[in-house]
Amino acid sequence: MSMTITRRLALAAGIAGALFAAPAMAQTQMTVLHALPLNSHYGAGAQALKDTLERLTNNRFRVNIQRNDNEREGVESVQIGTAECVITSTGPVGNFVPAVRNVDVPFLFRDYAHARGVLDSDIGQGLLNQFNARGLVGVMWLENGFRHLTNSRREVNTPADLRGLKVRTMENQVHMRAFNTLGAQPTPMAFSELVPALQQGTVDGQENPIPVIVANNLNQVQRYLTLTAHVYSPAVLICNPGFMGRLNAADRTAFMEAARASQAANRARVTSDENTGVDELRRRGMTVTTTVDTAAFQTALAPAFAVYERELDGALLRRIRDWRAQ
Ligand code: PAF
Helix, strand or coil: CCCCCHHHHHHHHHHHHHCCCCCCCCCCEEEEEEECCCCCCCHHHHHHHHHHHHHCCCCCCEEEEEEEECHHHHHHHHCCCCCCCEEEEEHHHHHCCCHHHHCCCCCCCHHHHHHHHHHHHHHHHHHHCCHHHCCCCEEEEEEEEEEEEEEEEECCHHHHHHHHCCEEECCHHHHHHHHCCCEEEEEEEEEHHHHHHHCCCCCCCCEEEHHHHHHHCHHCCCEEEEEEEEEEEEEEEEECHHHHCCCCCCHHHHHHHHHHHHHHHHHHHHHHHHHHHHHHHHHHHCECCCCHHHHHHHCCHHHHHHHHHHHHHHHHHHHHHHHCCC
């Protein structure tokens, strides 16, 4: 039976369609880890990375955001490739890339503009370049914020008030030395262990930026907040070298644009949390000490500063201190 013209046309169109249809694009699933709730400055950074990368690649990349509040484990996962990327504070990072310890030194950065300016300059890029030799790619500096002290025992105004307080610190040698020098008892542990440790009295206090204290409701387990701003806490987007190496040029450009969007969203959220967070914590019942004798804390830390100068990179520390916006 001969085919009708209509059926022939339909068949031809089908064959042409099959020949010329765009090949199905392979999808890349990737995981980004971070330690905080979605509604936080890390959550904002991770979400911006996801939205931008998925949009720029027409969803060929699908980003799965996962919480892991043990940051050392997060970095290890990226190193061995069970996760593609992590947004982490530098807390544990010096154990992988020792040069990063330089930016963990207390009272090194004057304010947010100084910290962001240095990390976005060739100084910050020089540190990111050092991740490669450690089986990691340092992609972009993000931000955790200036750290402040909270505790359940007493108002802290001077270094003397810290004496004997058991303070949870990150697993970070530079921070531990500072708290030891101030006469506190630093107790390093992963963030995942913090709330039970505060509830059970294993530690009296902890120190973290305002955005972390707010997002994790630490006011429920801590009464006193002192705005010590004793150290700036950088965060960093770190990725797996195999994952980064497999990106073609266009996808790499898209990924770097997504990383910049992540940095912008993360920093904007830190700024807005800083503007509203202290009042929010007061409203939730915390006693806030705002008049801190910063000079007294810096003087008390002099022996620690001497060790940092010797054991870290003294020249780099001076460059960071002397940095001024152009
Ligand atoms: O205290 C810490 O461990 C870090 O500041 C945190 C809360 C995990 C955010 O990076």
